[in-house]
Amino acid sequence: MVNLARDPRSRPERDACLAVRIRGLRVIRGARTVLDGFDLDVPPGTLTGLLGPSGSGKSTLMRAIVGVQKIAAGSVEVLGRPAGAAELRSRVSYVTQAPSVYRDLTIRQNLRYFADVLNAPGADVDRVIEQVDLVRHADQLAANLSGGQLSRVSLAVALLGTPELLVLDEPTVGLDPVLRQELWQLFHQLAADGATLLVSSHVMDEAERCERLVLLREGALLADDSLPSLLEHTGTPDAEQAFLHLVSKASHP
Numbered sequence: 001m002v003n004l005a006r007d008p009r010s011r012p013e014r015d016a017c018l019a020v021r022i023r024g025l026r027v028i029r030g031a032r033t034v035l036d037g038f039d040l041d042v043p044p045g046t047l048t049g050l051l052g053p054s055g056s057g058k059s060t061l062m063r064a065i066v067g068v069q070k071i072a073a074g075s076v077e078v079l080g081r082p083a084g085a086a087e088l089r090s091r092v093s094y095v096t097q098a099p100s101v102y103r104d105l106t107i108r109q110n111l112r113y114f115a116d117v118l119n120a121p122g123a124d125v126d127r128v129i130e131q132v133d134l135v136r137h138a139d140q141l142a143a144n145l146s147g148g149q150l151s152r153v154s155l156a157v158a159l160l161g162t163p164e165l166l167v168l169d170e171p172t173v174g175l176d177p178v179l180r181q182e183l184w185q186l187f188h189q190l191a192a193d194g195a196t197l198l199v200s201s202h203v204m205d206e207a208e209r210c211e212r213l214v215l216l217r218e219g220a221l222l223a224d225d226s227l228p229s230l231l232e233h234t235g236t237p238d239a240e241q242a243f244l245h246l247v248s249k250a251s252h253p
């Protein structure tokens with residue numbers, strides 16, 4: 001993990017290198033202020049887990065980072081550009097919770113189509129099918145796939161063109177333990193190759209798989225730390241207990 005405190009560069013130099021820099025973000029959805037005065041720095045080449053209960057604001061934060069969420073105040077910079085800037089389109093990938101593939105096409109046809117749209121090299125199609133472990137199903141219609149297989153097709157689409165930032169909203173939901181482990185291995189490999197990954201989950205035990213944790217509750221940042229450091233600070237044995245400890249501390253300061 002990049003230790004910002006020990007980074008010898010000046011703050012402006014560091015900020016210029018951040019994959020994501022958020023300051024004073026406020027997002028209002030419907031009648032509700034979902035995020036208010038939210039700050040976050042995500043160093044490049046890291047795998048950050050965005051964890052929090054359902055409704056805590058994870059998807060809203062991700063939407064703001066990829067530039068599809070109207071914001072009421074503050075700033076969101078991605079790879080040194082304002083979130084949603086046209087030039088970020090090929091550099092940032094976003095996978096939502098709803099698989100977005102054509103059900104009347106096979107996996108391979110879907111990926112060929114998206115590779116064309118994204119201007120990604122044709123050779124990427126076989127690479128990403130292999131990365132998400134769908135080689136055996138490549139010529140199957142998307143309509144006949146399971147939910148877990150469909151979400152892996154969405155992930156494969158996100159890997160086309162080798163994006164620098166991957167924003168993945170609950171990519172492991174509904175997957176069996178073996179597949180979950182394989183996907184987390186893939187996420188670590190992508191980060192080791194230089195990509196920045198933001199992966200959300202409401203399952204606290206997924207925290208163990210992330211090098212850096214951002215814990216959210218009701219739109220507030222509860223913690224931004226590594227798991228070992230979080231456990232040490234809270235004196236708790238696991239991420240779930242740490243989360244409960246922080247919630248109780250925030251409610252009874």
Ligand SMILES: Nc1ncnc2c1ncn2[C@@H]1O[C@H](COP(=O)(O)OP(=O)(O)OP(=O)(O)O)[C@@H](O)[C@H]1O
Pocket residue numbers: 029030031032034052053054055056057058059060061202
């Ligand atoms: N379109 C919308 N209009 C109004 N409120 C919304 C809308 N979408 C989300 N919200 C509210 O914003 C809050 C945060 O929702 P968000 O989807 O960001 O949470 P989340 O942590 O991603 O939840 P989950 O894990 O269930 O996906 C919730 O209170 C939710 O009800």
